[in-house]
Amino acid sequence: MLSYPTVRASLLFLAIAVAGLFVADIAITTANPWRDLGQFFIGVATPNFFSTEGLLTALLRTVAFGFVGVALGSFFGFLLALVYRFLPVRIFCAFIRAIHELFWALIFLQFFGFHPLTGVLAIAIPYAGIFAKVYSEILEESDPEPSRLLPPGTSAVAAFLYARIPDCWVQIRTYTAYRLECGLRSSAILGFVGLPTLGFYLESSFSQGMYSDAGAMLILFYVLIATMPIWVRPKLLPAYLLAAPFFLGEGFPIVWGNVQRFFTEDIVPFPIRNGEGLTGLSSWLGDLMITEALPGIWNTIVLTQIALVATGLLSLLAFPLISKHFGGPVRRTSGHVLLVIARSTPEYILAYILLQLWGPSMLPAVVALALHNGGIIGHLIGRQTNTIELRPDAPTGFTRYSWELVPRVYRSFLAFLFYRWEIIMRETAILGILGIYTLGFYVDSAIQNIQFDRAMILILITASLNIGVDVLGRTIRRKLALQTMPTC
Amino acid sequence: MSGFAFNDLSASFGDKRVIGPLSLEVHPGERVALVGKSGAGKSTLIKLLYERLTQDASLVPQGLGLVNALPVFHNVFMGQLDKHPLWYNTLTLIRPFRKDRNTVARLLNELGIPEKQWVPAASLSGGQRQRVAIARALYRNAPILLADEPISALDGPMAHLVMKALTDQFSTSVVALHDVDMALAYCNRIVGIQNGQIALDQPVSELQAADIMALY
Numbered sequence: 001m002l003s004y005p006t007v008r009a010s011l012l013f014l015a016i017a018v019a020g021l022f023v024a025d026i027a028i029t030t031a032n033p034w035r036d037l038g039q040f041f042i043g044v045a046t047p048n049f050f051s052t053e054g055l056l057t058a059l060l061r062t063v064a065f066g067f068v069g070v071a072l073g074s075f076f077g078f079l080l081a082l083v084y085r086f087l088p089v090r091i092f093c094a095f096i097r098a099i100h101e102l103f104w105a106l107i108f109l110q111f112f113g114f115h116p117l118t119g120v121l122a123i124a125i126p127y128a129g130i131f132a133k134v135y136s137e138i139l140e141e142s143d144p145e146p147s148r149l150l151p152p153g154t155s156a157v158a159a160f161l162y163a164r165i166p167d168c169w170v171q172i173r174t175y176t177a178y179r180l181e182c183g184l185r186s187s188a189i190l191g192f193v194g195l196p197t198l199g200f201y202l203e204s205s206f207s208q209g210m211y212s213d214a215g216a217m218l219i220l221f222y223v224l225i226a227t228m229p230i231w232v233r234p235k236l237l238p239a240y241l242l243a244a245p246f247f248l249g250e251g252f253p254i255v256w257g258n259v260q261r262f263f264t265e266d267i268v269p270f271p272i273r274n275g276e277g278l279t280g281l282s283s284w285l286g287d288l289m290i291t292e293a294l295p296g297i298w299n300t301i302v303l304t305q306i307a308l309v310a311t312g313l314l315s316l317l318a319f320p321l322i323s324k325h326f327g328g329p330v331r332r333t334s335g336h337v338l339l340v341i342a343r344s345t346p347e348y349i350l351a352y353i354l355l356q357l358w359g360p361s362m363l364p365a366v367v368a369l370a371l372h373n374g375g376i377i378g379h380l381i382g383r384q385t386n387t388i389e390l391r392p393d394a395p396t397g398f399t400r401y402s403w404e405l406v407p408r409v410y411r412s413f414l415a416f417l418f419y420r421w422e423i424i425m426r427e428t429a430i431l432g433i434l435g436i437y438t439l440g441f442y443v444d445s446a447i448q449n450i451q452f453d454r455a456m457i458l459i460l461i462t463a464s465l466n467i468g469v470d471v472l473g474r475t476i477r478r479k480l481a482l483q484t485m486p487t488c
Numbered sequence: 489m490s491g492f493a494f495n496d497l498s499a500s501f502g503d504k505r506v507i508g509p510l511s512l513e514v515h516p517g518e519r520v521a522l523v524g525k526s527g528a529g530k531s532t533l534i535k536l537l538y539e540r541l542t543q544d545a546s547l548v549p550q551g552l553g554l555v556n557a558l559p560v561f562h563n564v565f566m567g568q569l570d571k572h573p574l575w576y577n578t579l580t581l582i583r584p585f586r587k588d589r590n591t592v593a594r595l596l597n598e599l600g601i602p603e604k605q606w607v608p609a610a611s612l613s614g615g616q617r618q619r620v621a622i623a624r625a626l627y628r629n630a631p632i633l634l635a636d637e638p639i640s641a642l643d644g645p646m647a648h649l650v651m652k653a654l655t656d657q658f659s660t661s662v663v664a665l666h667d668v669d670m671a672l673a674y675c676n677r678i679v680g681i682q683n684g685q686i687a688l689d690q691p692v693s694e695l696q697a698a699d700i701m702a703l704y
Binding site: 143145146148149150151152153154155157158159161162163166167169170 | 542543547549551553554555556557558562566567568569570571574577578581624628630
């Protein structure tokens with residue numbers, strides 16, 4: 001067994017995660033965690049759809065921010081995809097997508113305030129970076145033969161329109177629709193930093209212990225996501241796109257003085273603003289590194305590694321739930337419902353809920369990340385096992401699982417897992433806003449203390465960390481010869 | 489120019505020489521059939537000729553090179569993308585002009601697939617796809633035709649119809665054919681390829697089917 005590189009890599013990551021468990025803070029600190037959890041489930045089971053009139057507005061705003069953000073992101077992402085072969089463009093895109101939507105929102109909040117532009121840009125910017133990468137990959141894979149056959153002298157644009165775009169149109173459309181779903185999730189969690197989307201109302205009803213209201217919101221959100229194939233139709237899309245900007249709400253007007261101050265004063269490192277020169281700057285940077293950046297990086301990495309392995313274990317446990325090789329239709333349907341709920345709840349919301357119930361530690365974050373990501377990978381792998389035809393006399397039960405199925409899907413399982421490594425790290429960093437000591441915690445505290453210079457540097461460090469993990473993940477996937485399509 | 493003369497035509501895959509070095513001269517009015525075993529290098533030779541002729545050749549490659557997502561009309565129209573300004577091509581993508589619709593319809597009619605004009609190429613049968621690629625070459629209307637097994641997926645009468653349409657439009661052509669009788673019927677010069685070299689080069693008038701069979 002140990003001679004397989006995939007097995008060796010898995011065991012190495014498992015060992016790192018186990019070591020991480022020893023240094024991580026994974027306690028449950030609330031007095032009555034299980035009673036709170038029970039009350040929450042009772043709340044979800046007895047949803048109250050009529051308590052706040054704000055609920056429908058929040059739902060509408062969530063959809064509007066999602067649509068406008070994803071539309072702008074896909075438009076600019078497409079333009080960037082056309083020039084993606086240039087290294088500076090690739091670096092730029094890697095950079096803007098390494099910064100999480102919530103960090104972008106925190107940045108824009110400082111100078112645009114609660115203007116709709118804040119929410120729209122927070123989604124559009126990182127999404128443009130992701131769209132650029134995936135669109136360029138799709139375009140690259142189109143059949144080159146038709147372009148070669150065009151009469152010489154055909155303009156590049158005409159060649160592109162006739163011989164490239166039609167060939168990858170379906171893939172581009174499928175991926176964009178899929179990202180729209182991700183966009184709705186991103187839009188929902190923007191509420192946690194104060195924008196008028198679902199997260200805002202979820203947080204306020206939670207903090208007042210109104211679990212039935214929170215349950216109603218979650219159920220509406222699932223229904224919204226699950227019914228997307230019904231209400232997102234190609235013919236209706238132009239109407240949605242035209243209407244969406246009008247449903248973003250008024251917000252507060254932009255104070256342009258704030259914008260100017262932000263760029264010319266707030267984010268300029270304090271010692272330079274104070275005229276302390278390079279010596280002041282280096283001691284300021286040293287202090288920032290030791291007191292905030294390094295602890296943040298350490299906690300982010302530890303939590304990421306634990307969550308990554310937990311995600312892997314959970315997906316391996318979850319995929320039989322929807323695999324046709326086990327059990328009957330009843331169990332498979334309930335398995336599907338379970339995985340849909342796990343993957344359509346944004347990990348931020350899961351972490352928020354668990355954190356309220358169990359108190360601040362790494363445990364709620366690990367469970368939230370594992371549930372969400374494990375739900376996604378479990379779904380993808382389960383679907384893949386349904387394309388496998390087993391011989392009629394194949395073993396059943398656990399032997400079927402361990403001898404017939406896991407060996408066949410293990411490589412793609414690892415591919416998805418390493419693909420999501422960077423995503424898990426991005427989320428881990430952001431969960432700090434909820435009070436876990438990852439990088440997001442230090443970013444958030446710096447912003448609370450109106451030290452935007454520190455916040456910006458910490459965000460840059462977070463972005464570099466994400467880019468580093470992305471590169472590492474890609475190297476490992478290449479070394480192990482694992483291939484995958486993007487997931488969000 | 490509608491004939492050509494090329495020296496030093498050669499191509500290799502890695503270390504292995506697949507064709508040449510060889511010279512080929514084709515005069516205006518010559519319709520050359522390339523014959524020979526599969527793997528002899530006919531397709532490679534056609535590709536080499538296209539690389540040199542570019543502007544002057546209509547090509548029907550073996551892989552056809554259709555854009556599967558586009559309707560038949562647009563696949564054929566692609567043969568003249570260089571003749572129109574960008575706005576015209578873009579508009580045509582959305583809503584073709586009547587003049588072009590009629591021209592393409594006439595071509596498809598001639599090739600026996602008039603009802604397929606607005607069907608995506610992906611949903612056509614092998615023989616229909618081949619005729620779309622041929623329609624594109626006809627519509628392109630270059631002085632020389634280069635075709636690689638253009639009738640391999642067509643049955644008897646349809647194969648004759650297509651070969652007749654091609655010979656009517658192109659007075660000069662180089663066509664790879666595995667069907668020796670078709671080669672003798674529609675071409676006036678036979679070039680036999682064996683191991684990447686020209687093993688036979690005769691006017692049809694001086695050849696029997698048996699002479700060609702020696703190549704296989």
